[in-house]
Amino acid sequence: MGGGTSDQLASIDVGPCMKPPPSEIEYRELRRADLPSYEKVLYQGLGTLEHAIGLERSVVTMIQSLRGRGFWTLFVLLRWLGVPIIRIFVAVERGQVLGTASLLWLRKTGVVLGVATDAAARGRGIATHLLAGMPALAQRKGRAWLALDVAAENATAIRVYQRLGYTESRRYAWYVGPPPELALASEETPTELTGPKLRTAAIWVNDQQDAEIRPLFPVTEKSFSHLEVIFQVPRTQVKSWELSASGEPTGVVRAYYSPLTETGFVLPAAWSPTLSAGSLQSLVTPAIQWIRSLGAARLVLVLPEPSPSWEPVLANFGLTKSEVSILMVRSATA
Numbered sequence: 082m083g084g085g086t087s088d089q090l091a092s093i094d095v096g097p098c099m100k101p102p103p104s105e106i107e108y109r110e111l112r113r114a115d116l117p118s119y120e121k122v123l124y125q126g127l128g129t130l131e132h133a134i135g136l137e138r139s140v141v142t143m144i145q146s147l148r149g150r151g152f153w154t155l156f157v158l159l160r161w162l163g164v165p166i167i168r169i170f171v172a173v174e175r176g177q178v179l180g181t182a183s184l185l186w187l188r189k190t191g192v193v194l195g196v197a198t199d200a201a202a203r204g205r206g207i208a209t210h211l212l213a214g215m216p217a218l219a220q221r222k223g224r225a226w227l228a229l230d231v232a233a234e235n236a237t238a239i240r241v242y243q244r245l246g247y248t249e250s251r252r253y254a255w256y257v258g259p260p261p262e263l264a265l266a267s268e269e270t271p272t273e274l275t276g277p278k279l280r281t282a283a284i285w286v287n288d289q290q291d292a293e294i295r296p297l298f299p300v301t302e303k304s305f306s307h308l309e310v311i312f313q314v315p316r317t318q319v320k321s322w323e324l325s326a327s328g329e330p331t332g333v334v335r336a337y338y339s340p341l342t343e344t345g346f347v348l349p350a351a352w353s354p355t356l357s358a359g360s361l362q363s364l365v366t367p368a369i370q371w372i373r374s375l376g377a378a379r380l381v382l383v384l385p386e387p388s389p390s391w392e393p394v395l396a397n398f399g400l401t402k403s404e405v406s407i408l409m410v411r412s413a414t415a
């Protein structure tokens with residue numbers, strides 16, 4: 082795969098526990114003619130989290146872009162050159178897409194997303210088969226890891242991923258609500274990060290990461306979290322702030338605003354465990370003020386779970402926990 086002309090998802094070992102899938106199903110990369118049935122299946126893959134954070138609008142836009150001849154030509158050209166940012170795989174039977182799964186390349190890790198099977202075709206091993214070839218693909222692309230995010234309540238998908246060797250790495254709580262109006266406590270004003278300050282802050286955030294996560298998603302000034310694959314839809318604006326004491330960082334927050342979905346995401350990237358609820362509130366306040374000033378309809382605050390020190394802050398903001406997601410990972414080589 083990659084750099085060649087074939088778009089077949091070949092040489093997949095589905096493991097000894099699975100019956101081989103029916104042979105009339107073709108597993109390959111997305112073609113232009115697949116778009117109508119691909120779209121139908123992809124929409125079925127949108128869960129409560131995607132709806133809560135307005136992601137369905139990004140999916141609609143992505144499909145519209147793929148339908149445009151110019152965008153599609155670019156997409157195919159990049160695929161042919163072996164440098165696509167995203168690989169979209171489909172399972173096709175009699176010209177109809179029955180299932181799909183995509184793979185997006187981050188620096189060290191392949192992120193699996195857009196996994197869905199048509200409701201009428203579930204339980205036939207389609208998702209399992211689409212995903213089973215991904216470790217070999219990731220290895221060929223020099224990525225040692227695969228990762229995906231799944232809603233904690235999605236027991237079916239979690240079972241499929243576990244059988245394929247993915248294990249839970251960490252959980253995130255997603256708080257959603259209208260952006261509150263906030264005043265900043267003057268004694269603790271975060272500094273907006275740009276240029277060299279942003280680079281230094283990224284190094285600090287990287288040092289604060291769990292040792293287990295750091296090799297998969299190294300923090301750089303360009304990327305603070307793998308969750309950015311969800312926040313960073315086209316035209317997303319990004320800003321970062323740092324709270325410090327005696328010249329040392331005590332907290333870093335990053336905010337993303339997507340005009341497409343009218344949603345602002347606030348991601349406290351790292352904070353000192355000793356920070357008070359008041360300081361945590363100060364840390365995220367400029368991010369929320371910025372998102373509000375842009376006219377966002379919705380604010381989404383994402384925190385690793387559990388984060389008990391944030392509870393009073395969340396109560397002040399009137400945000401409610403909408404969903405818990407699980408980051409699942411597996412080695413691409415094992």
Ligand SMILES: CC(C)(COP(=O)(O)OP(=O)(O)OC[C@H]1O[C@@H](n2cnc3c(N)ncnc32)[C@H](O)[C@@H]1OP(=O)(O)O)[C@@H](O)C(=O)NCCC(=O)NCCS
Nearest residue numbers: 100125126196197198203204205206207208209231238240
């Ligand atoms: C999660 C989802 C993608 C799974 O797709 P699928 O194609 O049905 O998955 P599979 O068929 O590979 O596996 C599902 C079940 O069928 C069973 N199965 C797999 N191959 C089979 C076969 N050849 N014969 C009989 N049963 C089979 C599996 O054992 C599994 O059963 P269990 O987990 O209930 O024990 C699908 O349910 C879906 O689209 N859900 C909505 C969207 C979604 O949740 N996406 C994931 C977002 S992270």
